[in-house]
Every structure is written in C-alpha cells, then in structure tokens.
Amino acid sequence: MESWLFLALILVVALVGKNISLIIATGVVMLFKLLPFTSKWLPTIQAKGINWGVTVISVAILIPIATGQIGFKDLIKT
Incomplete structure (x- = not known):
C-alpha cells in the first residue's frame, strides 16, 4: 500500500509541475502494478x-x- 501512496504522490507532483514524461512513466508503473503477470517484468x-x-x-x-x-x-560550422 505504501508504494501506491508514494507513486500517487509522485503523480501529483508531476501533474502540478506539468512534467509529461514523469506523468507517463508513473502511469505506466502504476498500470504494471495493477496487472498480475507483470510483476516478473519489473526487475528486468x-x-x-x-x-x-x-x-x-x-x-x-x-x-x-x-x-x-x-x-x-x-558539423564543420559547429
């Protein structure tokens, strides 16, 4: 349960900060946590x-x- 709260807090901070990459990343991780078969993928x-x-x-x-x-x-100009 603590991990869900932590992820939710990160999601709120990302939303307030309008950080799209972090919003997507947090959403994907939360989705992975919801799906039972993905628990083996998380360490990989x-x-x-x-x-x-x-x-x-x-x-x-x-x-x-x-x-x-x-x-x-x-490249030469640079």
Whole structure:
C-alpha cells in the first residue's frame, strides 16, 4: 500500500509541475502494478531500463543525420 501512496504522490507532483514524461512513466508503473503477470517484468525493466532509455534517446538524436537534416556541413560550422 505504501508504494501506491508514494507513486500517487509522485503523480501529483508531476501533474502540478506539468512534467509529461514523469506523468507517463508513473502511469505506466502504476498500470504494471495493477496487472498480475507483470510483476516478473519489473526487475528486468529496473535492471535494463536505463540502457533501453539511452538507446531510444540515441536513436532520436541520430534521426536528423539519417534524414539529411544534419550533415558534415553543419558539423564543420559547429
């Protein structure tokens, strides 16, 4: 029960601060807690989540290079 209260408090703070990423993250974790079969996934997500997140952010950063929005010309200017 304490974990639900803690997550609810984090959700309230995220809502007040209008932090969409934290709102989504808290909502997903609360949803995972509601579903009985996901309790086995939580340790895996905890262990690997940072690496997955860094990978997603890296992909987002590399997309402008792949689409041609950023090229060597821009790199030289920088």
